[in-house]
Amino acid sequence: MSAFDVAIDDGIAVITFDLPDQPVNVLSADARREFETLFSELKADERVRALVIISGKPGTFIAGADIEEFTALDSQDAAEALSRTGQDMVTRLAESSKPIVAAIHGTCLGGGLELALACHYRIATDHPKTQLGLPEVQLGLLPGAGGCQLLPRLIGARAALDMILAGRSVRATKALRLGLVDELVSPAILGSVASRAARRMADRRERRRRRRGVAGWLLDANPLGRQLVYRGARKQVLSKTGGHYPAPLAALDAVRTGLERGMRAGLIVEHKKFGELAVGDVSRKLVEIFFATTALKKDDGVSPGSAAAADVDLIGVVGSGFMGAAIAGTAVTKAQVEVRLKDTDVNRVAQGVGAARAILKRRYTRRRITKHEFARLDALLSGTAGYEGFGQADLIVEAVFEELDIKRKVLAEVETQVRDDAIFATNTSTIPITDIAAGAERPEHVLGMHFFSPVEKMPLLEVIPGAATSPRAVATAVAFGKRMGKTVIVVRDRPGFWVNRLLAPYLNEAGHLLVEGTPIDAIDRAMTRFGFPVGPLTLLDEVGLDVAQKGGQVMREAYGERLDPPGVIDALLADKRQGRKSGGGFYAYRKGRKHHPDDAVYRLLGIRPAEAISPETIEQRLVYLLLNEAAMAMDEDVVRSARDGDMGAIFGFGFPPFRGGPLRLIDDLGANRVVDMLRGLESAFGPRFAPAPGLVGMAESGDRFYRDRE
């Protein structure tokens, strides 16, 4: 079956791209070949004076390249060749004497945008689904089909680098402002306007016009200004990636070479770098994560066919404190459901509604939504000191104080107010779901939804079935979590679940290192160097030491001596240091921003900081303990798969994505090496480093967490 359909009318050939049996258009090798053949024919066809490229899919123009093809690239040469093929294609389009118009509705990403860039005129629809971008760096790659050359030539170095280096898409209105598209039209007339434009251009009545502001002229149009742009971009990339990600710098190089030394030189850098990146480890990891994320989006959290998610139109949120309000605000903003935020005191409700609304309002002030969308979404949110409206609720999220008796009481109360089929999710990080559900009248509807703070920003959600939870409840919570924009993993009801389980020994060990005299910033720096966004002590300050203390105690009780907290947090709390929220923790804060490691902490702990322990040792002690705990949790089936475990670690606490996740890292290092390292650490620092039995078993058998590869 053909992916392209051509209709020639009055000299205009309209090419409609509609990949058979696929939800979206991607430029697979087959599609590319077919397009090239077609293009050559039309070029030679005397009836054809101009071409229009349009998509037959409802919500995509072209979503990009076929990423599966990247994983099949077995050598740098092959990858380079792939890039060159793309470059040749866009060059032929760009050099065509017959004008080509791209009619863009829906996502236009990666190779799709590169194709559009090669056209001579771009028309986009003023529709929220229309997004244009070059997201390649997010997969550890660069736009390898001429994107690094064409985009800066069209919209200037500054704007092009903004888009390429962060892999960020822009919406249609922004694209018009940037000059990325030439006009915006309603989807209903896209095709006819595109044909008209093609005809006009064939008649040579149309001249492209370019506008540049003063800043554009100063920065983009002269070599000196561009140097400033390159330097700024480089600095920003390094501060964002910590030097762990080669792709943005490679893309910068390709853009720069192209602009300063000509298109031809730029294209060579572009495909050479593409070749290096595509077979590099970072890109391989990022592509794997992309596939895992895609797979998780399709995973409904229960065994296939066991239950369907219930419709959720209205949720009740009990507890309008910090977490409850953020859950309510995120539910309104992302899932766009009705939310009733409930607390016992009407003043607390008002506070909570205000905080929830602030989350939505931020999207409006950042122009992510219009005034009218804001008004509509805002009206979804309401608060009450009673249970009015709960009788209609499909899902209740309880986010009250972390205390078993209180949570049970709330559950019992809610059960008298809601429909018999309403699902009750408790947001807890430390209390077993089965305990909370123990007194429930309908425990099959009770489960855990562990949100991470700040809810509106943290991408992960842990869904925890209790002993009696029905698959329907799980499927509903998973589906709703996805609607809230979360990556959702289903986790067993074991203390700490997955994320806090892995963090417990890691955070403890940071305390041990501190007690031994390691400076606060040395500990954190070792971990940011490893690739974490923040170090463990900064993380503790963010989470709040009171919260961390409580969690630590629960973990100690559940798992015994190896998770004995080193007492650092107790000492800081005794000094009224709760972390950032109280203005001081391990660090001193000025105006809410981390300022410097607080020397008072050393005095408090009676230590003299000295860089006696090497950064390598710091890294080993922290990381291997975390890996070991992950292996132990895998022994207990805390997550359903290594994929879920790695996604949880990456999205839950920022485990470095380019390392693929803790389980992937164990596989990469080899279980035997991990066990050896742990044994060494055990003999030096004590039994808390004793390797997990399962890990030892894997070391002996040569088994891996990911059995499907290599």
Added chain:
Amino acid sequence: MPTAPNGRRVAVINGLRTPFAKAGTLLRNVPPVDLARHVARELLYRTELRGKEVDEVIFGQVVPSVLTPNVAREVSLLPQFPRTVPAFSLNRACASAAQAVTAGYDQIVLGHADVVVAGGVESLSQVPILHSRRFSEILVSASKARSFAARLGAVLKTRPRDLIPITPAIAEPSTGESMGQSAEKMAKENGISREAQDQYALMSHQRAAAATADGRLTAEIVPWFREDSGGDVIATDNGIRPDTSLEALADLRPVFDRRYGSVTAGNSSPLTDGASAVVLMAEETAAALGYTPGTFIRSYAVSAVDPGWQLLMGPVFAVPQALDRAGIGWQDVDVFEIHEAFAAQVLSNEQAWGSREWAQRLGRTAPVGRVDWDKTNLAGGSIAIGHPFGATGARLVTTLTNTMIERDAQFGLISICAQGGMGFAMVLERR
């Protein structure tokens, strides 16, 4: 006419209102459409009613915003409703929300609807203020001008006095008489003393204060969360003065006739912001959806008199008509809610209902009835609670329904005087 000819009965299921706030105070920054949407949304939740069950939304508003002239449609475009619920707004002056309720009743009786949300809203803090006619013309011609010079030329025609804005007055367009002047005239012509008016106002405040304290009034109020002051909660009406006294009221100077007058700010209803709404259902729909009706609407009547005469005497005509239509007499009514525009108006209405002379004018053999204040306005009235023109009617339906449930009263009566010389009356029944 105890029930409609086709046997359809209409139940009042539930009612709710925002706190009523004196204009220019707590709710001054809230557009009326937001008040209306807030009360309707909360009413749905408190009734545990999904918007998809609602067939029509009707709201009253006396001074509509130029930007949202059909406030009811903005209500039915709340995300809690499907977008397919039709809605209209109406104006029966101070009886607008009551008219919205009976319009809903009509729709249900006709079989055009089974469930209606009816209410009203007013913001007297946010009345539209108009440009002068001449300035409007200048603006229009400037906007049509094709060149900058022409635009400038149009604008340069402006004279300082063109810039004086026009504020809507609470005055009769047909007579130019303000509402207060009308009340003043009624006080004089009917011999209502200053002391009687102040005494009446005192009762209104004391009763409203008591009903707020014991929760009868707060039960019908959905709190408003102020966004403009860091989430303060308004849960009660701010016009009620629990500590006022006859002396304090007597100290106030008459507003409309400074020398010989008796109508003061203390014995009049204040300009007020607020919204109210009720859920109406056909009796069988209520049964099918599992609702217990609070009351049923038994009858209603509207009248009008010459605005140049005594403007607020309309209820004298409407009440006996509604009672006749209900097939009951004044003595059968257990609870009354009389809208208090002015103490002078309430007392004038009372006088007329009780008088033989008036009975003759109404063509009746006996007076309509004698007001028993132990059955009337038990939670105070508009003088204390406030009077957002478009919203008062649904407040009265709500309060009366709640009182009738509380007292298990069979019949209740609402009386409302309205601008333009109109009067409105409605009879509710419990069973």
